[in-house]
Amino acid sequence: MRIVVDLNRCQGYAQCVYLAHEVFKLNGTESLTYDPNPDDARRLQVERAAAACPVRAIMIDRLDGAERGAAS
Amino acid sequence: MPEETPWQQALRYANRADPYPFYAELRKTPVARQPDGTYVVSTYREIVALLHDPRVSSDVRRLPARAPAPAEPGAEPITEAVIELEPNIITCDPPEHDRDRRMMTRHFYGPTDAPHQISDLEPDIRRIVAGLLDGMRGKTRIDVVDEFAYPLPVKLICKILGVPLEDEPRFHTWIETALDALDLGPEAASEEMRSRVAGARGSVKELEQFMAGLLRQYAEQPGPGMISAMVHNGGPGGRMSEGVLASNAVLLLFAGHETTVNLIAHSVLTLLRHPEALEKLRRRPDLIVPAVEELLRFESSVQFWHTRSAVEDIEIAGTTIPAGAPIFLVYGSGNRDPERFTDPDRLDLERPDNEHLGFSQGIHFCFGAPLARLEVQVAVGEFVRRVENPRLVVDPPPYRHNQIFRGPRHVLVDIDGIRD
Ligand code: HEM
Ligand code: HEM
Ligand code: SF4
Numbered sequence: 001m002r003i004v005v006d007l008n009r010c011q012g013y014a015q016c017v018y019l020a021h022e023v024f025k026l027n028g029t030e031s032l033t034y035d036p037n038p039d040d041a042r043r044l045q046v047e048r049a050a051a052a053c054p055v056r057a058i059m060i061d062r063l064d065g066a067e068r069g070a071a072s
Numbered sequence: 073m074p075e076e077t078p079w080q081q082a083l084r085y086a087n088r089a090d091p092y093p094f095y096a097e098l099r100k101t102p103v104a105r106q107p108d109g110t111y112v113v114s115t116y117r118e119i120v121a122l123l124h125d126p127r128v129s130s131d132v133r134r135l136p137a138r139a140p141a142p143a144e145p146g147a148e149p150i151t152e153a154v155i156e157l158e159p160n161i162i163t164c165d166p167p168e169h170d171r172d173r174r175m176m177t178r179h180f181y182g183p184t185d186a187p188h189q190i191s192d193l194e195p196d197i198r199r200i201v202a203g204l205l206d207g208m209r210g211k212t213r214i215d216v217v218d219e220f221a222y223p224l225p226v227k228l229i230c231k232i233l234g235v236p237l238e239d240e241p242r243f244h245t246w247i248e249t250a251l252d253a254l255d256l257g258p259e260a261a262s263e264e265m266r267s268r269v270a271g272a273r274g275s276v277k278e279l280e281q282f283m284a285g286l287l288r289q290y291a292e293q294p295g296p297g298m299i300s301a302m303v304h305n306g307g308p309g310g311r312m313s314e315g316v317l318a319s320n321a322v323l324l325l326f327a328g329h330e331t332t333v334n335l336i337a338h339s340v341l342t343l344l345r346h347p348e349a350l351e352k353l354r355r356r357p358d359l360i361v362p363a364v365e366e367l368l369r370f371e372s373s374v375q376f377w378h379t380r381s382a383v384e385d386i387e388i389a390g391t392t393i394p395a396g397a398p399i400f401l402v403y404g405s406g407n408r409d410p411e412r413f414t415d416p417d418r419l420d421l422e423r424p425d426n427e428h429l430g431f432s433q434g435i436h437f438c439f440g441a442p443l444a445r446l447e448v449q450v451a452v453g454e455f456v457r458r459v460e461n462p463r464l465v466v467d468p469p470p471y472r473h474n475q476i477f478r479g480p481r482h483v484l485v486d487i488d489g490i491r492d
């Protein structure tokens with residue numbers, strides 16, 4: 001699966017990190033790094049992370065045209 | 073008697089089941105001064121603006137000792153009792169807030185490079201939920217609050233903190249007594265509420281002493297859980313003082329269950345009121361993740377928060393909030409604001425762009441949100457999957473008294489059975 005995080009929106013709340021720490025990592029206090037192509041086995045985790053982001057910065061499978069998760 | 077403002081009406085117990093028409097009225101004045109000098113903020117845009125405004129403080133010590141007008145003579149004793157507690161993270165500002173929250177984060181979620189203590193709890197959560205549903209076998213009528221919503225969060229938060237589950241009946245009573253006395257509306261002055269407040273003062277004290285005792289016990293003899301870990305190992309930022317630790321532990325114990333109980337109970341209630349949504353969720357269980365967000369938007373467990381005040385004059389939405397004035401941010405109203413959410417009174421489990429305020433935003437964004445979400449997703453998902461033909465018995469159900477932590481006292485449901 002593919003994910004994109006809009007790092008301009010991301011406020012470093014780390015909500016995604018607590019729910020899918022293999023995919024999202026916070027370096028220091030503010031800067032987020034992530035795996036843009038996580039294994040499909042992590043889909044539920046990643047969907048939970050996307051829905052948990054307070055500013056809805058995480059988009060799932062956007063590039064495939066099939067919009068999933070909480071992103072619009 | 074002057075006519076009550078929409079806000080005062082929204083706070084009346086009779087309107088607890090449906091405060092929304094009053095919120096709609098309230099939103100016509102996004103920042104509305106109340107007769108007691110509180111500024112009530114009800115629109116999404118203004119709430120978000122103030123959540124990110126450094127001129128707004130959450131420090132209770134800055135709140136004017138609300139001169140308990142003759143109308144509310146019962147109001148002060150418990151307020152004192154609460155404020156005697158050292159400030160916890162929800163009631164203080166940076167830099168204390170950030171330092172203490174960071175320290176708590178490490179103990180709650182795990183070290184920054186492996187913050188998975190909460191996600192690791194999922195098997196426990198599933199086991200507890202399965203046990204609760206198995207326990208309903210053979211019954212035809214259940215109370216979703218007492219038999220399903222309450223036991224899960226309390227077991228988890230006790231385990232995480234290291235609070236013995238045997239003490240649950242005691243602190244449950246203290247919390248309920250205090251909450252039933254906390255009335256921020258026109259009914260606070262009634263005889264009945266005044267006598268409740270007297271009882272609540274003792275309860276808050278007992279809760280505080282209970283926690284202080286537990287801290288001392290763990291100081292002598294380390295044990296399982298976050299409290300003991302924090303007593304013994306502050307980490308890079310140093311250690312919290314005993315008072316601050318006790319106050320934050322009370323906050324976690326309290327916040328860690330009341331809110332989650334109310335969201336589970338409201339979620340079941342809301343789904344039973346919307347059979348199409350319930351059916352959709354039954355057919356597509358993966359919708360549980362966005363569904364819980366929508367359910368929280370729809371019936372917010374923390375309707376508003378009451379400890380903020382203006383540090384300096386703040387101009388907003390054509391009003392000036394004067395320095396020192398208390399500010400209430402009404403999340404439950406912002407979450408139904410038609411300027412932000414299309415068709416806000418409609419439940420849409422797949423609502424796009426659902427940037428709701430159920431867990432707030434900014435620096436006080438709910439500390440326990442990842443835990444709460446996991447609990448509610450599993451509990452509501454399993455309820456929908458396993459309970460056969462659930463039907464509401466009483467609608468609207470009776471509500472708890474408190475306005476902030478709004479939730480049903482009981483949700484009676486008739487059922488045909490429990491699937492495997
Ligand atoms: C559905 C469940 C929950 C909801 C709706 C909820 C909601 C909220 C809200 C709206 C705030 C912000 C209050 C403000 O305006 O300052 C908050 C803060 C907080 N919540 Fe939650 N909460 C929930 C569950 C939990 C749980 C399970 C815990 C702990 C384990 C928790 C711990 C906290 C703490 C410690 C804060 C203060 C954070 C800070 O000031 O930095 N909450 N919560
Ligand atoms: C978490 C941190 C808390 C803070 C900062 C806090 C803050 C406050 C404040 C500022 C007031 C005064 C409101 C007013 O002036 O009208 C108040 C009242 C009250 N609080 Fe809290 N509170 C907290 C938690 C709790 C908890 C956990 C309970 C119960 C378990 C509780 C029960 C009450 C009660 C019963 C009142 C009395 C309201 C009245 O009649 O004046 N509070 N609180
Ligand atoms: S939850 Fe959202 S805001 Fe927070 S770090 Fe992740 S992407 Fe950024």
